[in-house]
Amino acid sequence: LRTDEKVIRRELEVQPGAPLSLRSLQEGQRNLRDLDIFHDVGYRTIGLREKAETVNQFVEIEEARPYYTQISLGYESDSGLYAKARAGDHNIFGLNKDLWAGGEVSETGFRLETRLTEPRFLGRRISASIGAYHEELTQFNQPFGTRTTGGSLTFGKDLGKHWTTALSFRLEKRDQFSVEDQPGDETEEDTRTIFVTTPYLRYDSRDSFVRPTKGLLSSVSVDLSKGIQNQLDDFVRYLFDTRFYLTPFERVTFASLARIGQVNSYSGTDEV
Numbered sequence: 001l002r003t004d005e006k007v008i009r010r011e012l013e014v015q016p017g018a019p020l021s022l023r024s025l026q027e028g029q030r031n032l033r034d035l036d037i038f039h040d041v042g043y044r045t046i047g048l049r050e051k052a053e054t055v056n057q058f059v060e061i062e063e064a065r066p067y068y069t070q071i072s073l074g075y076e077s078d079s080g081l082y083a084k085a086r087a088g089d090h091n092i093f094g095l096n097k098d099l100w101a102g103g104e105v106s107e108t109g110f111r112l113e114t115r116l117t118e119p120r121f122l123g124r125r126i127s128a129s130i131g132a133y134h135e136e137l138t139q140f141n142q143p144f145g146t147r148t149t150g151g152s153l154t155f156g157k158d159l160g161k162h163w164t165t166a167l168s169f170r171l172e173k174r175d176q177f178s179v180e181d182q183p184g185d186e187t188e189e190d191t192r193t194i195f196v197t198t199p200y201l202r203y204d205s206r207d208s209f210v211r212p213t214k215g216l217l218s219s220v221s222v223d224l225s226k227g228i229q230n231q232l233d234d235f236v237r238y239l240f241d242t243r244f245y246l247t248p249f250e251r252v253t254f255a256s257l258a259r260i261g262q263v264n265s266y267s268g269t270d271e272v
Helices: 006-013 022-034
Strands: 038-046 056-063 068-076 078-089 099-104 111-120 128-137 144-159 163-178 192-204 217-227 235-249 252-265
Touching: 006 022, 006 056, 022 038, 022 056
Parallel strands: none
Antiparallel strands: 038 056, 068 078, 078 099, 099 111, 111 128, 128 144, 144 163, 163 192, 192 217, 217 235, 235 252
């Protein structure tokens, strides 16, 4: 067993010698099965049916494969041919933490990124992830490119069966450069450092993540952007997105999408 024993005991919510609680037994079993690091979780209680003075609890765990790789190739109209790769560990050091690193290369540039996720931040039902990235991008039909380096910190929590909320913070440094065959002084800009705070709320009642046939997926987010060196990045951006799926007949599914957003500057200038 690779997983550290303290991770398992923390999820069980039961201490040896403590009074027996059927609710704690049930919740501990559900907590372990909710973890992505386990393939199967089994329970046995000796003495419960006999109403013995002492009940012994046996937990049988089969771990899932912790390592994974993902590779994709394709074509998109805004980036051309692309290739993506990612490798990670769902259970690094046996501590139920997910660490991955990946990259993407296309006709418009490349991106490198890594992220570490703790699904039980401070022992609570809150996930926390910290990441870093570097990107160099030159969009088609533009005389300039953008070089971005940054990091992010995100906290998330499930609010019941359908609701999810998150709060993220992002700090990034962005440089703009001219394309060699299309020089132009107007595209040169100073380095811009931006700090963005984003609260997020989502509702998801779809019957399937991969192939939904009914249900609703809605999300709302607010980007509170602050420019460190200038006021061009002092703005608030709202985005609301909702999708609805309906299957009146077998093999016929209607999908609808509505999206609305707005950007408002809160600095002395109206430019964004």
